[in-house]
Amino acid sequence: MTEASMDNFHIKFEYRFSRDADKHSEALAIRHSLAKAYAQKHEDKNSGVFIIRSFELYPVPRAGNSGSEVFYLDIYHQDQEQPNRFIAKFQNVYETKKEHLSSLRAKRAKMCSDVEIEVDVNNDLGMIVCDLAKVANHCEYRVFFLELANSDEHCANALCSVLSNVGNQPNNKGERKSFVSDYEWYVDRKSQPLKRLETLVCSGDDSQGVSLLAQGVKKHYDRIVADFDHKVLPYLVHGDLHARNLMVNSRNAAETELIDFGWVHDGHPAKDFVLMEATIKYQLFKELLKEIRPDKAENQHIPVDFFEKFERYMCVKGMWLPAFEEYKESEDIGQHLRQDQIEAVRRVYVCVAQIRKQARVVLNQYISLAGSGKYSPEQHYFAGLFLVVLGLSAMPEMDMIWTLIALNKIGDQIWHSPI
Numbered sequence: 001m002t003e004a005s006m007d008n009f010h011i012k013f014e015y016r017f018s019r020d021a022d023k024h025s026e027a028l029a030i031r032h033s034l035a036k037a038y039a040q041k042h043e044d045k046n047s048g049v050f051i052i053r054s055f056e057l058y059p060v061p062r063a064g065n066s067g068s069e070v071f072y073l074d075i076y077h078q079d080q081e082q083p084n085r086f087i088a089k090f091q092n093v094y095e096t097k098k099e100h101l102s103s104l105r106a107k108r109a110k111m112c113s114d115v116e117i118e119v120d121v122n123n124d125l126g127m128i129v130c131d132l133a134k135v136a137n138h139c140e141y142r143v144f145f146l147e148l149a150n151s152d153e154h155c156a157n158a159l160c161s162v163l164s165n166v167g168n169q170p171n172n173k174g175e176r177k178s179f180v181s182d183y184e185w186y187v188d189r190k191s192q193p194l195k196r197l198e199t200l201v202c203s204g205d206d207s208q209g210v211s212l213l214a215q216g217v218k219k220h221y222d223r224i225v226a227d228f229d230h231k232v233l234p235y236l237v238h239g240d241l242h243a244r245n246l247m248v249n250s251r252n253a254a255e256t257e258l259i260d261f262g263w264v265h266d267g268h269p270a271k272d273f274v275l276m277e278a279t280i281k282y283q284l285f286k287e288l289l290k291e292i293r294p295d296k297a298e299n300q301h302i303p304v305d306f307f308e309k310f311e312r313y314m315c316v317k318g319m320w321l322p323a324f325e326e327y328k329e330s331e332d333i334g335q336h337l338r339q340d341q342i343e344a345v346r347r348v349y350v351c352v353a354q355i356r357k358q359a360r361v362v363l364n365q366y367i368s369l370a371g372s373g374k375y376s377p378e379q380h381y382f383a384g385l386f387l388v389v390l391g392l393s394a395m396p397e398m399d400m401i402w403t404l405i406a407l408n409k410i411g412d413q414i415w416h417s418p419i
């Protein structure tokens with residue numbers, strides 16, 4: 001691209017970076033120069049094939065705040081009506097480089113296509129550009145799950161589709177870390193779940209119940225750290241498989257695609273399964289209860305003792321969750337819940353059952369390949385689930401009481417399962 005054509009080249013940003021006009025212009029200028037640098041390389045790479053006319057960047061609507069700015073990027077070429085569509089993500093240089101390296105790892109494993117990177121060291125800003133998900137009519141799994149018109153079976157099918165490609169790439173050359181250090185990233189979060197747990201353990205008389213629950217969780221955590229004696233045979237994992245990093249064809253649940261490869265690494269193969277289970281049980285479940293009764297805010301809550309029994313059942317049944325009807329009858333859940341709440345429970349249950357069914361197969365294979373019979377697949381799963389849920393527990397979207405109850409039940413189950 002010549003300097004002259006660079007000057008004609010137009011970038012449209014549909015976003016305000018700050019309410020302050022000067023700060024906004026400054027932020028815009030930094031991003032403009034990254035986009036220009038990218039355009040230059042993009043054109044040089046395709047030299048003679050096309051000339052870029054303009055860029056348009058529209059923010060991706062976000063649920064929650066993850067610290068990165070993600071945009072849909074439309075690139076218009078000269079003599080071409082329709083733009084080429086990409087995703088552009090801005091974050092600091094460290095995060096950008098880290099994500100780029102993990103994405104290259106994912107690319108080598110054929111999990112994603114090319115990922116381009118630009119960095120502006122002086123302003124500590126980087127940009128990653130990747131292809132838009134290829135699955136037609138894609139939406140985030142979270143959106144698909146919360147759409148009441150979709151059936152529970154379709155929600156489970158989408159998980160089945162993505163999980164059939166997960167947890168089956170061992171890396172025999174990788175270093176074998178201890179189980180706890182392999183999950184360290186998940187526990188050692190910005191939200192400081194361990195510090196919060198300590199605070200709850202020490203909380204005063206008014207919250208005696210909470211303090212007791214927290215003490216139980218702390219005991220389980222300490223026991224895992226001291227006793228869960230397993231060296232992980234590393235497998236390729238996505239590492240951040242939650243409901244917003246899975247795209248699904250909204251008209252055909254069997255077509256799915258993973259996105260966001262910043263956490264791809266070699267580690268324990270239960271990770272992708274347990275993170276998805278945690279997201280469904282402790283985040284989407286609440287959202288679904290609201291979705292079903294949007295008009296009646298006071299009806300969103302389900303009794304804590306129901307939740308406790310639900311979690312206990314899911315723990316005791318381990319990797320073999322019976323059909324929902326069997327659960328419903330045996331626990332007589334109609335006594336505690338209204339019909340619409342039962343519908344939400346059904347969706348969650350069916351999806352978790354699907355996740356565990358596939359995790360069972362993966363973990364059985366894992367144990368035979370890792371040559372480690374000390375712990376059962378169920379123990380591997382629940383120990384991973386415990387650490388991941390503990391890691392998520394201090395996030396604002398998690399319900400404190402639910403997670404404390406769940407962590408106690410999951411912790412109990414790790415040591416009660418048959419070896």
Ligand SMILES: Nc1ncnc2c1ncn2[C@@H]1O[C@H](COP(=O)(O)OP(=O)(O)O)[C@@H](O)[C@H]1O
Binds near residue numbers: 087244245259
């Ligand atoms: N390749 C992609 N195709 C379609 N949508 C995407 C793609 N990458 C990101 N998105 C959208 O942007 C959101 C945030 O992007 P993501 O890479 O997951 O950022 P973060 O690291 O902040 O979670 C995703 O949840 C999704 O809705």
Ligand SMILES: [Mg+2]
Binds near residue numbers: 244245260
């Ligand atoms: Mg993401």
